Amino acid sequence: MKEKLETYPDIQGISNRIVDLLRKTTNTPYSLALSGGNTPKRIFEKLTYKKISWNQIQFFWGDERCVPPDHSESNYKMAREHLFDRIKIQDHQIHRIKGENDPASEAVRYEKEIRNHLDQYRKLPVFDMIMLGLGEDGHTASIFPDQMYLLKSDKVCEIAIHPETGQKRITLTGPVIKKAKNILFIVTGKTKSKIIADIVYKRGDWKKYPASYITPENGELYWITDSEASSLL
């Protein structure tokens, strides 16, 4: 597997590339898992101006904070404000992780919802596309360096704990992320330049970073970055 390293001058360029990849979709409905955090905000906004068959997409998340959907830290709230409220889609297209629920039962419920909507391959659901961010500690989704077992879990999603805040999260696990047809790491900013280079070139502490182990089984892996994040590549 050779990952595709792609650099764009700005958020507009990154958004245009994501549109290209979305437009390549053949099968419908198309299962797309969104990432959280801050990076996607401006990208989502740019996507709302593009001609995309939004009605063909089923929206999921790679991870969610265990908070209510109106909480400032909710990845669902971020997507609603920066994407869903600006495009025409039906509620049934949105499969949010219910952060307000008991985490253990929500992990079970969300796995069932994913399995009900996605094709399976060797007992695991296959997303058409998973968007991922990259933390400065090398985490992705909510798979943190002190919880590497989540990379090999036999469950589709599990509870994770943010190592600094102790906040509970629900995250897709390594095997289901790796099953996806298209895995997109979308990373911007100078602060991520060293860790991306360490991961891509397998240098420094790359073995300690969960993102280093996200290699697609049968699909494609894209590093979609801006010029700052890719400055050491």
Ligand code: 6PG
């Ligand atoms: C989350 C994310 C997480 C995020 C990275 C990068 O719920 O926070 O899914 O994996 O993508 O921490 O976050 P930034 O885009 O804010 O740098």
